[in-house]
Amino acid sequence: MLIQAGFDIAFQCPARTPMLLQLNVHPSREADLRSADLVTARPNLPMTSYMDLYGNRVTRLDVPPGLVSFHNRLVIYDSGEPELTPPDTELTPVVGLPDDVLIYLISSRYCDSDKLSDFAWANFGGINGGYRRVQAICDFVHEKIRFSYPHARSTRCASDSLHEGIGVCRDFAHLAIALCRCMNVPARYCTGYLGDIGVPRDPAPMDFSAWFEVYLHGRWYTFDARHNHPRIGRVVIGRGRDAADVPISTAFGTANLVRFEVVTRELDQQRASA
Incomplete structure (x- = not known):
């Protein structure tokens, strides 16, 4: 298409x-x-x-x-195909990750994973398999945060989103990324275009969208904690540690x-x- x-x-x-x-x-x-x-x-x-x-x-x-x-x-x-779902095999150990991926395991401006480690391991540590663990994090964030444009705030970080339970697409992405990093899953922030292709039209004015990618089984896979299902037609503009890298x-x-x-x-x- x-x-x-x-x-x-x-x-x-x-x-x-x-x-x-x-x-x-x-x-x-x-x-x-x-x-x-x-x-x-x-x-x-x-x-x-x-x-x-x-x-x-x-x-x-x-x-x-x-x-x-x-x-x-x-x-x-x-x-025109929905995004790929990764195979559900064990995570790559940190010692086996490429050098250029390691930066996406570290806390950053909006993904303050250092504050969320105990919470993440208590809630997701018992889940085996890389895909299942990431999907469990997406499910949690999808249910935890209520989407609201009027409550957008440029200073909100992942730990704030966890406690406030409200935000916009970047807040969904930041919290999911931070929790993934806590679980030794490299995760990076993405921004770009996401139209209403293959889904009911959203009556709200269109905006740039935010989602994230995780490194599993030797490649990057797309996840979206806000919509929480594979989509068609994403067009990436920028990638980075969090929104501070891709304004x-x-x-x-x-x-x-x-x-x-x-x-x-x-x-x-x-x-x-x-």
């Missing part, structure tokens, strides 16, 4: 403000693109890009005072958000080929 994805985002800046944007599709999906993945700015501004420590593409620019808007529409190919925008000054629209939908392929 073909998926159209994109955004229209605008900021009001009272003074010249350097900014970083993480809005391009992750390089691991570039081969699936069927149109240019091009972030455009209005007014037209010089922009450069670089790859960060986690392999994400970051756009760098200097924004003058006033209103600035960013736009993109892209078309990307997707298999959609970073302003080195004041940048007030005045417009935010996200689009993700299955594209009619007959119309796309016309």
Whole structure:
């Protein structure tokens, strides 16, 4: 299938403000693109890009005072198949994990697993098998947290989510990641597009989504504690230890958000080929 994805985002800046944007599709999906993945700015501004420590593409620019808007529409190919479920075999011992995976076992800004270790082992330590343990964590987080946009808070970490029981998709991901890390399961945060493909349409305005990946049996697998079942058509933008590593925008000054629209939908392929 073909998926159209994109955004229209605008900021009001009272003074010249350097900014970083993480809005391009992750390089691991570039081969699936069927149109240019091009972030455009209005007014037209010089922009450069670089790859960060986690392999994400970051756009760098200097924004003058006033209103600035960013736009993109892209078309990307997707298999149309639900995400794979990993085989339920024993976990890889920590000593057998690749060096570059070990960072995803360590506490981070929003995934404060050092505060949750006793809770995690008491609740999930008796579950054998990597997949069953991760799925039990997803089931717990799915039931524990009530989704609520009005209760979003940028400072909420995993231990806060456990006690408060409310949040948005990033909070589901952070708590699940932290609990997985407590159980010696490498887990990393993902952000990107997730449309209502193969599921009933959500009447709420569309947003970027957050989920996570765990390293099992020599590869990364997708899990989503908010929706808690395999989905079709995820398009990853960024990966990192937690949301602090993959912000959609970073302003080195004041940048007030005045417009935010996200689009993700299955594209009619007959119309796309016309």
